[in-house]
Amino acid sequence: MSNPSIGRLELICGPMFSGKTTELIRRLEAAQFMQSVTLSFKPTFDTRYADQELVTHGGQRIRAVAAKNAADIVRNSGDAKVVGIDEAHFFGSELSSACSTLVAAGVRVIVVGLEFDHRGDVFEPFPSLLMRSDEIIRLVGVCTVCGGEAIHSQRMIPNTQRIAVGGIGDYEPRCGECFKPSRL
Numbered sequence: 001m002s003n004p005s006i007g008r009l010e011l012i013c014g015p016m017f018s019g020k021t022t023e024l025i026r027r028l029e030a031a032q033f034m035q036s037v038t039l040s041f042k043p044t045f046d047t048r049y050a051d052q053e054l055v056t057h058g059g060q061r062i063r064a065v066a067a068k069n070a071a072d073i074v075r076n077s078g079d080a081k082v083v084g085i086d087e088a089h090f091f092g093s094e095l096s097s098a099c100s101t102l103v104a105a106g107v108r109v110i111v112v113g114l115e116f117d118h119r120g121d122v123f124e125p126f127p128s129l130l131m132r133s134d135e136i137i138r139l140v141g142v143c144t145v146c147g148g149e150a151i152h153s154q155r156m157i158p159n160t161q162r163i164a165v166g167g168i169g170d171y172e173p174r175c176g177e178c179f180k181p182s183r184l
């Protein structure tokens, strides 16, 4: 990071269990070490494991503010110089302009989320976020069928909702060949 006062958008995407939240926490902790004021957000309905914290599947955790929507993130960012946003796919297309507002205000924004839903369709904020990003990290998981590079999240439980919060057992990382798009 050359100059922490210059706004910047960093995007970390990949399937379930590819280490996205771990990478977000690593970046936030590094920023805190450099005395930057950091703040993390996550969607309110993500109540896995703990409220008001980002928690990795491995048990790492960092404090987070629950946000109802993208506007909530902008409203509650205060004087944070580094803003982390976990589970970005839940915030929908409005997230892209919210990130632009923060970047224009000199904030370093680190966005983490799934690019693809259980059907293999792209989640709305990502095409636009990809175009606006200063840095893009695409993490891959290990395909649970063939051991190849997983870019998809295979839903293992029946659920008709596009957005369903899942933990271990609910989703599996799959490569493009082993992924079977959910028809629900």
Ligand SMILES: [Zn+2]
Pocket: 143, 144, 145, 146, 147, 148, 174, 175, 176, 177, 178, 179
């Ligand atoms: Zn595979």
